[in-house]
Amino acid sequence: MSAEKKSIYPDKPELQFENKRKFTNKREPLVDRENRKTVGQPTVENPRMSCLNVNVYYGDKQAIHDVTLDIGRNEVIAMIGPSGCGKSTFLRCLNRMNDTIDFCRLTGTILLDGKNIYDKDVDVVPLRAQVGMVFQKPNPFPKSIYENVAYGPKIHGLVQNRAETDEIVETSLRKAGLWEEVKDRLNQPGTSLSGGQQQRLCIARTIAVGPEVILMDEPCSALDPIATARIEDLIDELRENFSIAIVTHSMQQASRVSQRTAYFHLGDLIEVGSTDQVFLNPLHQLTEDYVTGRFG
Amino acid sequence: MDANMNPTMLLFTILLLSVMGFIMGRKRSYAVANQVGGMSNLHSRPTYYGSLTALWCAIPTLIIFSFWLLFESRIITDLVIATLPDQLQNLPADRLNLIVNDIRNMVNGNIVSSEPNPSMLAAAEHYRKLNSLSHASLTVIVIAVAIGAILVIQKTIHPKLRARNHVEQVIKYILIACSTIAIFTTIGIVLSVLYEAIRFFRIVPLSEFLTGLEWSPQMAIRADQVGSSGSFGVIPVFMGTMLISAIAMCVSVPIGLMSAIYLSEYANRTFRSVAKPLLEILAGIPTVVYGFFAALTVAPMIRNSGGVLGLDVSSESALAAGLVMGIMIIPFVSSLSDDVINAVPQSLRDGAYALGATQSETIRHVVIPAALPGIVGSVLLAVSRAIGETMIVVMAAGMSANLTLNPLKTVTTVTVQIVALLVGDQEFDSPKTLAAFALGLMLFVVTLILNVIALVVVRKYREQYE
Numbered sequence: 001m002s003a004e005k006k007s008i009y010p011d012k013p014e015l016q017f018e019n020k021r022k023f024t025n026k027r028e029p030l031v032d033r034e035n036r037k038t039v040g041q042p043t044v045e046n047p048r049m050s051c052l053n054v055n056v057y058y059g060d061k062q063a064i065h066d067v068t069l070d071i072g073r074n075e076v077i078a079m080i081g082p083s084g085c086g087k088s089t090f091l092r093c094l095n096r097m098n099d100t101i102d103f104c105r106l107t108g109t110i111l112l113d114g115k116n117i118y119d120k121d122v123d124v125v126p127l128r129a130q131v132g133m134v135f136q137k138p139n140p141f142p143k144s145i146y147e148n149v150a151y152g153p154k155i156h157g158l159v160q161n162r163a164e165t166d167e168i169v170e171t172s173l174r175k176a177g178l179w180e181e182v183k184d185r186l187n188q189p190g191t192s193l194s195g196g197q198q199q200r201l202c203i204a205r206t207i208a209v210g211p212e213v214i215l216m217d218e219p220c221s222a223l224d225p226i227a228t229a230r231i232e233d234l235i236d237e238l239r240e241n242f243s244i245a246i247v248t249h250s251m252q253q254a255s256r257v258s259q260r261t262a263y264f265h266l267g268d269l270i271e272v273g274s275t276d277q278v279f280l281n282p283l284h285q286l287t288e289d290y291v292t293g294r295f296g
Numbered sequence: 297m298d299a300n301m302n303p304t305m306l307l308f309t310i311l312l313l314s315v316m317g318f319i320m321g322r323k324r325s326y327a328v329a330n331q332v333g334g335m336s337n338l339h340s341r342p343t344y345y346g347s348l349t350a351l352w353c354a355i356p357t358l359i360i361f362s363f364w365l366l367f368e369s370r371i372i373t374d375l376v377i378a379t380l381p382d383q384l385q386n387l388p389a390d391r392l393n394l395i396v397n398d399i400r401n402m403v404n405g406n407i408v409s410s411e412p413n414p415s416m417l418a419a420a421e422h423y424r425k426l427n428s429l430s431h432a433s434l435t436v437i438v439i440a441v442a443i444g445a446i447l448v449i450q451k452t453i454h455p456k457l458r459a460r461n462h463v464e465q466v467i468k469y470i471l472i473a474c475s476t477i478a479i480f481t482t483i484g485i486v487l488s489v490l491y492e493a494i495r496f497f498r499i500v501p502l503s504e505f506l507t508g509l510e511w512s513p514q515m516a517i518r519a520d521q522v523g524s525s526g527s528f529g530v531i532p533v534f535m536g537t538m539l540i541s542a543i544a545m546c547v548s549v550p551i552g553l554m555s556a557i558y559l560s561e562y563a564n565r566t567f568r569s570v571a572k573p574l575l576e577i578l579a580g581i582p583t584v585v586y587g588f589f590a591a592l593t594v595a596p597m598i599r600n601s602g603g604v605l606g607l608d609v610s611s612e613s614a615l616a617a618g619l620v621m622g623i624m625i626i627p628f629v630s631s632l633s634d635d636v637i638n639a640v641p642q643s644l645r646d647g648a649y650a651l652g653a654t655q656s657e658t659i660r661h662v663v664i665p666a667a668l669p670g671i672v673g674s675v676l677l678a679v680s681r682a683i684g685e686t687m688i689v690v691m692a693a694g695m696s697a698n699l700t701l702n703p704l705k706t707v708t709t710v711t712v713q714i715v716a717l718l719v720g721d722q723e724f725d726s727p728k729t730l731a732a733f734a735l736g737l738m739l740f741v742v743t744l745i746l747n748v749i750a751l752v753v754v755r756k757y758r759e760q761y762e
């Protein structure tokens with residue numbers, strides 16, 4: 001499959017840096033800085049997840065203001081914005097990771113395949129199998145490479161015997177593009193891998209429980225450019241089977257991997273649209289400031 | 297000036313002179329600075345010139361002072377003995393010692409054991425003279441050195457003098473000296489224990505000590521006395537230590553670990569901030585309190601309940617001592633484990649939760665394995681605490697060296713035997729007394745090994761998450 005694999009990284013990586021200039025455009029945006037209503041196209045047809053009027057509070061402090069946003073099927077949606085604008089907070093709402101913070105409160109609705117995940121009768125254990133998450137810093141468990149991948153399927157009872165486990169470990173590692181590198185050392189600790197390999201191991205671990213959505217919170221910010229490129233290629237491949245929401249600080253990364261981009265600012269969702277639209281013709285002045293590097 | 301200044305007053309004088317040196321040094325630095333046009337031309341701040349003067353005044357005088365006092369009484373005694381009449385000088389050493397003691401007592405005006413005879417009175421007078429001569433010369437020398445040092449430093453203070461660097465150097469050497477004292481004291485203790493233990497092993501071979509199955513250190517003191525010849529097999533004693541420590545660990549590891557898990561993973565912040573110090577108070581209770589708690593409350597309770605069940609329980613049982621020791625050790629395990637569990641990065645927990653693991657799955661499968669080296673380290677430290685614990689076992693475990701694994705029987709431990717061997721009148725070079733050193737050495741080696749293992753394990757853990 002690698003022969004016809006279409007890399008989003010062209011043969012000339014230096015072109016990427018040329019492209020950056022194109023973000024700057026002369027046209028004045030339509031919406032000024034004071035207006036905090038979401039502009040653009042927050043909804044899509046037949047979404048995988050849809051968030052309606054989501055507000056999130058840490059104690060008395062509101063971190064997310066009335067966000068409405070859909071996550072489509074087989075798309076990568078990038079979330080960008082200056083630090084502290086609530087990207088991670090929003091992402092963590094999508095698989096209820098914020099439940100682990102006791103003073104964190106949420107209002108609004110988040111639907112996964114039409115079902116509100118914040119309903120009383122929803123159990124977070126299967127929910128998190130459906131909506132997986134990859135973190136900023138690679139965090140392999142203190143177990144072997146094999147056990148790291150096998151752990152999720154085991155606790156969810158997806159595997160009955162060793163053969164099934166072997167199979168799921170191999171397919172997950174293959175999908176994460178790590179199999180060839182680790183197939184001879186599956187029993188070594190996950191922490192013995194390099195940073196980029198660890199992050200792909202974490203992706204394999206997430207894939208292994210068969211999620212529909214994968215959330216990624218700055219998955220490449222701790223990695224070197226080559227490892228980053230591999231993960232970006234991988235994200236592009238994974239789009240075939242999963243919906244992916246990725247938080248990133250790198251606008252080049254957002255433009256390389258995503259189809260849609262959402263720009264957050266101080267807890268408000270300012271603008272959503274196709275990635276090209278947001279980077280080349282932003283509607284909102286704040287978005288333009290950010291993507292042209294005048295802010296954050 | 298009173299030439300008979302006593303040592304305490306002299307010490308105060310030294311301090312006073314140092315303070316004076318500080319003030320003078322500082323003043324002098326201002327003076328030289330003004331000569332060359334202001335403070336900015338001074339290499340260091342004036343306090344450093346003051347400190348330098350004070351240090352050079354205090355350190356040499358204190359060294360002279362302490363060495364003088366260390367050797368003074370010895371030299372004076374030798375001089376006094378030399379003037380005694382021949383028939384007294386030729387007495388055996390211990391008798392001579394008595395006489396010297398009497399002379400010293402006379403000098404200090406204390407009650408004297410024997411009738412004072414003229415030659416001793418003369419000697420006492422001589423002693424007194426020498427003593428005051430010595431103090432007078434010490435006073436003169438010390439004050440001369442102090443003033444000399446102040447004057448010399450005064451002369452050397454000029455704007456280019458790097459007083460700050462000198463002071464920092466001197467402070468560094470003082471710190472080195474202090475840590476050296478700590479290290480050498482430890483080494484000294486170890487060596488002296490080792491030396492006495494070797495003397496013991498000359499009488500009782502090491503192999504017999506390590507493999508013997510019987511421990512009864514009673515020996516005939518005189519050749520004609522009836523009594524056992526003494527046997528020094530350490531195994532029953534060591535087994536007793538192991539048995540009681542094992543019982544203690546059976547109590548403290550589960551309770552300590554689980555309370556650590558509760559505190560670090562489940563408890564909310566307010567509960568934790570109250571409960572953790574409370575638990576640590578357990579560590580502050582004097583062990584003698586635990587000891588009588590074990591002997592007077594727990595042991596009878598165990599015997600009674602054992603009696604109800606038809607078990608034969610000795611009044612001093614390994615179980616009682618072990619249980620109470622276990623309670624005592626809980627805070628060691630829980631506090632250290634709590635720290636290592638807290639040190640497990642939150643990102644690992646997040647990773648497990650994000651896979652849909654429940655809280656207890658996360659703890660069992662991810663947090664505990666990640667913290668395991670640290671937990672093992674804390675348990676090993678607790679074990680070495682248990683092995684060395686003395687008071688509880690002295691009061692609750694008993695004296696008879698039974699080779700048994702039955703926790704309801706009386707056993708004895710290494711520490712109890714050391715106490716037993718050294719309490720009461722003993723000849724210092726009998727094997728019975730020396731055996732205490734051998735036991736002490738063994739205890740030291742075992743706890744040292746445990747501590748080293750614990751430290752290595754803990755360090756390995758640290759490397760993994762930094």
Ligand SMILES: Nc1ncnc2c1ncn2[C@@H]1O[C@H](COP(=O)(O)OP(=O)(O)O)[C@@H](O)[C@H]1O
Binds near residue numbers: 085
């Ligand atoms: N655990 C928390 N407790 C309290 N406030 C938090 C917590 N996590 C995030 N916040 C606050 O919420 C806001 C958004 O944070 P975050 O979602 O981490 O931003 P981003 O990921 O965009 O940098 C910030 O102001 C931050 O201080």
Ligand SMILES: [Mg+2]
Binds near residue numbers: 089
């Ligand atoms: Mg963030």
